Amino acid sequence: MASYGKILSLLRASSDEYISGQDISTLLHVSRAAVWKQIKVLRDLGFEIESKHSQGYRLLSSPDVLLAAEIENNLDCRLIGQSVVSFPVTDSTNVQARRLAEDGALEGTVVVADQQSSGRGRLGRRWESPFGVNLYCSVILRPEIPVRQAPQLTFLSAVAVAETLNEVCHLSAEVKWPNDVLVDSAKISGLLNEMSAETEQIHFVILGVGINLNMSAEQFPEMLNYPGTSSLLETGEPVDRLLFLRTFLRRLDAYYSEFLQQGFAPIRRRWESLCKIMNRQVVVDQGSGLLRGTVVGLDPEGALRLQLEDGEIRKILAGDVRPVEK
Template identity: 85%
Template sequence: MASYGKILSLLRTSSAGYISGQEISNQLHVSRAAVWKQIKVLRELGFEVESKHSQGYRLLSSPDILLAAEIENELNCSLIGRSVVSFPVIDSTNVQARRLADEGALEGTVVVADQQSAGRGRLGRRWESPFGVNLYCSIILRPDIPVQQAPQLTFLSAVAVAETLNEICNLTAEVKWPNDILVNGAKISGLLNEMSAETEQIHFVILGVGINLNMAADQFPRELNYPVTSVLLATEEKVDRLLFLRTFLQRLDACYAELLTQGFAPVRRRWESLCNVINRQVDVDLGAEVLRGTVVGLDPEGALRLQLENGEIKKILAGDVRPVIT
């Protein structure tokens, strides 16, 4: 059976505008009837496909939705995205990814949605997830690494997000320890990694990623007490969500392969080069006390290395890090 994703790709790339049913049939090695059935599926999904006698089919317009079949069709990855599951609306991509992981889903499975009804951020905070404007996805990994090294995966995904924003959107994205990405000091993306493990074995890790792409100012909650932005607000241009997602997954795939073969050092260097406070003086609010020092990098487990004024190096595992304004 022909995939409507493959047919959609042929419709998008047809230089002549129209592409005949016979040509689609020949390229995909399926019957004309199978082609017609998948054209019908595309129309039901909201794609406007014109059919004209003796000329064939032409794509007139597309809904701004992310479809698994189309994501997979031109995805150049070795592991990430070997299976993609898409939803128009879901409670949370992380929740669905955990369900799939518990059922034995393949490593590299990607769950993506156009909207989340119960999107979550760090510390259980709500992640605003309006329909069809941003990227909400979760990736299932089953790394053969020690449990204590699992936090490295947060920095892996942060690097992939920031580098994709810089490449596709011509931005200067920075990473904020431990799991935010900033543009011009405002939050544009957040990461939520969740793990299932025993004392010495990781069963799976869910990499949760939320990126504000085409979100307008009036779509952000008014009660937020920190600056936020989107690609649209930062550049005054919309970004192609499908292109962005494919590029991000391909970069994540390469970063993950590098981590597994070369260890954390290459990822750590890239993260430090993107960090907004590296070699800067900061205050770290630990709740019971506030430490002041200079951020000098990450340790192998992902703890922030803070050099105090007396020269002592403190490992920061949790806390609110704020640059000192002079």
């Protein structure tokens, strides 16, 4: 059976020209009937495909949906994205990724959705996930590292998100400890990493990523714990979500490979270079009280290093960090 993803690639490659059913059949080594069936699948997904007798098929327009076949096509990653699962709508990509991981899914499997009905953020907060505008994805990893090092992967994904926003969307994204990405002090991305492990062994880690790309002001909830923004609101230009996702996965793949070979140090340096509160005074709300000091970086495990007024370096393992306004 022909893959509709491969047929879609041929239609895109032919640009405004028609490509005959016979040519598609020959190139993909399938029957004309199989080609027709997959053309129907594409039309059902919302692709507008014109057919003309004796000339063939021509792609007129595409819906803004993320399809596994298009994401995988020539992705050229070593590990991440070798298997992609896509949903028009799902409860949560992290939930789906966990189910797949528990069933033995390959390391590097990516789960992506156009909409989440139960998207989750840090501390169990709801992550607004309207249809067809943002990026909601989760990646299954099975790193052979000590359990205590698993939180370092949060910083790896934060760096990959921020750098992709800067490259594709021409933004000046910054990272916020422990798991957010900001633009002009407004949250554009949140990361939710979850782990299944025993005392000495990691079974899997789920890297969950939510990035506001084409979200309008009206689509943000009225009450937010932190000011939110999107690439569209910052630049006025829509983002090609497929291009963004593929660029992000390639960067994540490269950094994960580097992490496994060289450890946390290269990622820590990149994270610190993207952190705008380095060497700035901040207030840390730890729930039980406030702590004031100067951010001096990350420690080798990923804790925030805070220099207090008396010179003591305090490791911050949890808390909400906000810069002191001058």
